[in-house]
Amino acid sequence: MKPIVLSITVLFLLFSSFLKAQTPVFSEAIRFEEKIFDFGKINEVDGVASHIFKFKNTSKEPVFINAVNSGCSCVQFEFSKEPVRANGTGWVKVSYNPAYRPGFFSKEIVVLSNNNAAYTRIWVKGTVNPYEHPVEENYSYNYGNGLWMNLKVLAFGTVQVNERKTIKLKYANDSDRDINLTFVTVGGNADIHYSAPKLVKAKERGEMNVTYYCTKPLVGMQETSVYPVVDDKALNQPLKVIAIGK
Incomplete structure (x- = not known):
């Protein structure tokens, strides 16, 4: 049994060493001129906002960026591809897409260098001023008389006796009058x-x-056909409600 125990111990030590080797350490070589950039107030209607972070290689060896990551698909990146020599400078361009993201934002960006052996962090933040999107972007079906909705078929699927299922239906009044x-x-x-x-x-x-109960x-x-009624007038296009028995 001892050789088996010894083998397990050796494997555990080797695996621990492998994990340690794969864990990046904080980069002392890459020094950004600024860690945080504040976009301030940006308008959603203006689209993507970008900023270039510049850094210096303070070490005696070349460094190169191989990846930049963020936890949000709203952030995109570009960065200098060539190795940055000692005392040389490089850059990371961070672009934020404010579409459908009103209000304050703060995003952390992780910059990985030298084959993921090292990392550093930068941040962008700001506040998005929203604008009113055209109604057809989120409400695909024009029922008439100013009424738009996002669905024309409500498919509840299989429903058994005493079972209750709910679907959320979005609506919009695109007219200049109350309805x-x-x-x-x-x-x-x-x-x-x-x-x-x-x-x-x-x-x-x-x-x-x-x-559907x-x-x-x-x-x-x-x-079942369900007709919207606007100002006591039934519209021509119905909602289709579908349920299936078990």
Whole structure:
């Protein structure tokens, strides 16, 4: 048994050494002129904002950046590809995409160098001033009379008796007037419930719940038409509600 124990110990030590060798250490060679850059207030409508971080190689050996990472896809990078000689300078360009990200942001960026053997960190921060996107970007279906919604089919899938399923339905009033929004169900299917907002102000956008509460067994697939009603007028295009029995 002793040779086996010895072998396990050796393997453990080798594995520990391997993990240690793979763990990067903080770079003493790469010195950035600034660690944090504040974009201040940026406008979402203006698109991507960028800043170039410059650094100096304070060591006696060449260094090179091989990767730059961040935890958010909203941050993109470019960096100097050639090795930076001793006392030479390099750069990292950080670009932030503010699309659909209103308000304050702070992003940490990890700069890996010399085949991931070393790392350092920089940050960008700022505040995004949002703008109102065109309604069709998030609400694909124009139902008429100013009403847009993001769905035209509500597929609840398989539903069994006494089971309740809910789908969130987004709506927008793209007109310059307030509207009254309700819904009418064709065929009187009482299992469909919707939290109709009723009064929707001009340019207002919101979200409601549509719930299917199955009170009796369904046979096969059941399709129900639900018509939006704007200012007491049923619109021409219905929502299709689909549920399937088990």
